[in-house]
Amino acid sequence: MPDKSTLEVCLTPGLLPLYPITGKVVVVIDVLRATTTMCVAIDQGADKVIPVETIEECLSYKGKEGYILAGERNGRKVEGFHFGNSPFEFMNGVVKGKTLVLTTTNGTRAIKMAEHSHQVVIGGFLNFSALSKWLISEGRDTLLLCSGWRDKFNLEDTVFAGALIHHIKEYFLVDSDSAFAAEKLYLNSRRNMFHFMKQSSHYRRLAHLGVINDIKYCLRPDLTDVVPVLKNGELVRADIRKDLEGEFFSLNDL
Amino acid sequence: MPDKSTLEVCLTPGLLPLYPITGKVVVVIDVLRATTTMCVAIDQGADKVIPVETIEECLSYKGKEGYILAGERNGRKVEGFHFGNSPFEFMNGVVKGKTLVLTTTNGTRAIKMAEHSHQVVIGGFLNFSALSKWLISEGRDTLLLCSGWRDKFNLEDTVFAGALIHHIKEYFLVDSDSAFAAEKLYLNSRRNMFHFMKQSSHYRRLAHLGVINDIKYCLRPDLTDVVPVLKNGELVRADIRKDLEGEFFSLNDL
Numbered sequence: 087m088p089d090k091s092t093l094e095v096c097l098t099p100g101l102l103p104l105y106p107i108t109g110k111v112v113v114v115i116d117v118l119r120a121t122t123t124m125c126v127a128i129d130q131g132a133d134k135v136i137p138v139e140t141i142e143e144c145l146s147y148k149g150k151e152g153y154i155l156a157g158e159r160n161g162r163k164v165e166g167f168h169f170g171n172s173p174f175e176f177m178n179g180v181v182k183g184k185t186l187v188l189t190t191t192n193g194t195r196a197i198k199m200a201e202h203s204h205q206v207v208i209g210g211f212l213n214f215s216a217l218s219k220w221l222i223s224e225g226r227d228t229l230l231l232c233s234g235w236r237d238k239f240n241l242e243d244t245v246f247a248g249a250l251i252h253h254i255k256e257y258f259l260v261d262s263d264s265a266f267a268a269e270k271l272y273l274n275s276r277r278n279m280f281h282f283m284k285q286s287s288h289y290r291r292l293a294h295l296g297v298i299n300d301i302k303y304c305l306r307p308d309l310t311d312v313v314p315v316l317k318n319g320e321l322v323r324a325d326i327r328k329d330l331e332g333e334f335f336s337l338n339d340l
Numbered sequence: 341m342p343d344k345s346t347l348e349v350c351l352t353p354g355l356l357p358l359y360p361i362t363g364k365v366v367v368v369i370d371v372l373r374a375t376t377t378m379c380v381a382i383d384q385g386a387d388k389v390i391p392v393e394t395i396e397e398c399l400s401y402k403g404k405e406g407y408i409l410a411g412e413r414n415g416r417k418v419e420g421f422h423f424g425n426s427p428f429e430f431m432n433g434v435v436k437g438k439t440l441v442l443t444t445t446n447g448t449r450a451i452k453m454a455e456h457s458h459q460v461v462i463g464g465f466l467n468f469s470a471l472s473k474w475l476i477s478e479g480r481d482t483l484l485l486c487s488g489w490r491d492k493f494n495l496e497d498t499v500f501a502g503a504l505i506h507h508i509k510e511y512f513l514v515d516s517d518s519a520f521a522a523e524k525l526y527l528n529s530r531r532n533m534f535h536f537m538k539q540s541s542h543y544r545r546l547a548h549l550g551v552i553n554d555i556k557y558c559l560r561p562d563l564t565d566v567v568p569v570l571k572n573g574e575l576v577r578a579d580i581r582k583d584l585e586g587e588f589f590s591l592n593d594l
Contacts, residue, residue, distance in 0.1 A: 097351065098355065100354065100355050100358065101352065101354050101355070101491065101492065101493075104491055104492055235517075236358070237358055238355065238358055238516070238517070238518065239355075239521065240517045241520060241521060244517075244521065261541065262541060263489075263492070263493055263494045263495040263498075263541050263542075264492065264493040266495060266539055266540070267493065267495060267498065267521070270524075270525060270528050271521055271524060271525070274524050274528065285520055286517050286520070287516060287517050288517075
């Protein structure tokens with residue numbers, strides 16, 4: 087029997103240089119709100135999402151037919167963009183058939199940093215079960231990359247990483263203190279995740295901007311079965327094996 | 341009333357560049373085993389402990405009257421040194437009046453990285469209460485620096501940081517996700533810390549070397565009231581204010 091693949095967690099992009107990612111799957115996690123918004127956009131019919139690092143790069147797409155510019159800096163919509171980074175902005179058909187060009191403080195940067203891995207894939211509570219099944223199905227060495235806040239540790243991405251570890255660890259070799267700690271923090275949070283997240287610094291940052299409903303939405307599990315993957319610098323919907331469709335993991339505890 | 345001083349935690353030396361330390365107190369934490377051993381050496385009458393980064397630097401003291409060379413790499417004693425890094429090696433009078441020159445994989449490096457702060461101070465469960473009182477008494481902005489393992493997150497140093505936060509947070513302004521997470525992990529661990537630590541990667545690393553008794557000893561709270569501080573590159577016993585002597589915090593839960 088072959089050895090299991092490894093499952094690790096990198097708590098912030100600032101520590102990514104310590105983790106070799108060549109040949110690995112890297113799950114980029116920015117629960118509040120970038121990777122949640124990416125799932126929503128793909129779920130709502132966007133052709134693709136182009137994550138870019140800078141505002142300038144995003145603005146270079148301005149006026150191009152079929153492109154929508156979106157993103158935030160420090161939680162606020164950027165001047166000249168069509169949208170900010172609230173998942174609600176991308177519903178009701180506005181992105182259908184379009185290309186979303188998105189830049190955010192942490193999440194899009196983390197994607198860029200992981201580009202030379204075997205495959206970048208996007209995770210949030212919204213696609214928790216679909217992502218879990220996709221990771222098990224791929225069966226590769228996997229790194230969960232928390233986007234953090236300006237290279238510092240953050241709570242929400244770590245708790246999400248811990249939820250993944252808790253639910254899929256039997257399929258992988260998990261053997262690091264960061265994975266153990268992330269899982270513990272998830273187990274501490276799952277009875278009332280919103281209450282737990284209220285104690286995070288990012289909650290306070292966003293609450294100040296009046297986006298409590300965004301936060302509540304970002305914590306809702308399994309609203310979609312899309313698994314966005316990076317292909318040639320663009321996020322598109324992964325092909326899901328037929329035998330994996332339909333079944334969901336139990337996240338009732340959330 | 342003046343604002344409270346801040347209390348932060350840096351989860352690994354790899355993230356230290358994100359934390360300005362000028363003017364701050366930095367508590368260097370390497371519970372298993374460097375900072376514990378430093379407390380023991382000072383408690384047992386060593387004149388001072390010189391933390392050095394390299395084996396070569398340590399060996400440069402070889403043969404000098406009154407100097408003891410000690411340290412480890414990857415948990416093992418270095419060839420040519422008098423001692424390794426087990427706290428038990430420094431008891432029974434062997435360090436009394438001597439200067440200990442110590443190099444370890446993580447702890448001594450973290451000390452060097454924090455040298456340009458206002459004051460480096462050494463923490464472990466052994467001097468938990470004395471250190472807590474010293475920090476409150478200083479009342480400065482304080483950073484808890486976990487030594488980690490080769491710049492990665494580790495469990496034991498984070499749990500210790502969480503214990504400090506839990507017991508002294510009312511005296512400080514604490515407002516970061518890493519502090520919140522560290523405290524949660526401490527609260528998860530305190531009913532049976534040894535059992536909790538058994539799940540850490542460093543436990544497995546050291547257990548393999550047969551030093552279970554070292555680990556148990558390193559988790560025992562309040563065996564000494566020494567607070568080692570760095571003065572001109574050497575760790576010496578801090579002067580403790582008389583009114584702070586004698587009283588101990590309650591760590592009964594440990």
